[in-house]
Amino acid sequence: MRLFNHPLSSNGRRVALAARLFDLPLEVVHVDLLDHGARRRLAEINPNGMVPVLQDGDFLLWESCAIMQYLADLAPGQALYPHDARARADVNRWMFWACQHFSPAIGVMTFENIWKGMDGMGAADPRELERGERQVVQFATVLDNHLRERTWVAGQSLSLADVAIAPALMYIGPGRLPVQQLTHLMRWFGQMEALDAWKQTHAKWPQG
DSSP states (O other), X not given: OEEEEOTTOXXXXXXXXXXXXXXXXXXXXXOOTTOHHHHHHHHHHOXXXXXXXXXXXXXXXXXXXXXXXXXXXXXXXXXXXOOSHHHHHHHHXXXXXXXXXXXXXXXXXXXXXXXXXXXXXXXXXXXXXXHHHHHHXXXXXXHHHHGGGOSSSSTTSOOHHHHHHGXXXXXXXXXXXXXXXXXXXXXXXXXXXXSHHHHHTOOOOOOO
C-alpha cells in the first residue's frame, strides 16, 4: 500500500500513526503541497486536492478517518477500533468530532500562523486569529472536561479516537494554540507523545 502524504499534515499523521500501531507497512509518497504541479497531480487521485490518499492496488481512498477505519479492517486482532457496536459508536463519535469541530478550529490558527507565511500569503489576520482562538478554546475545553477522569478518550485503552484527535496538537508551538493551560488535555497529549508510533512519525519544522 502507498500513502500520498506530507509530513507536516496532521491528517496524514493520523494515518501514519494508525499504520504504525497496526503494524501495517506503507510506502510513503511525499507530496510537496507548495508545488503547484504536485497539487495538480494530487487532484488526479483526490478531487479535493488534499492529503492523505491511500492506494491499495487499484483502490484509492481519501479522508483520513476513513483510511484509518480501512486499515483497522485489514489488521487482524487489532484492538484500536472495537467491534462492539456501542464501543465503536463512541470511537466514531470522537473521530467525527475531531474532523468536524476540533481540527477545523485549529486549522484557522495554523493557516494564519503557519501556512500563510510558508506560502507567501502575507501576515496573519488578527480577526481570524481571534476567531480561531475562541473556537480552539471552546472545543479544547470540551476535550479537557471529558478527560478529567479518563486516561483515554474512548474506553479504557488507546483507540482510534485518540489517534484521530492528537495529531492536530502537533501544531501547539508553531500554531500558537491556546491549550497549554488545559491540564487534563495536556496530560493526555503527553501520553500520546510518549508512544513509539508518535515518535516514529515526528517531522521537524522548517527553520526560518
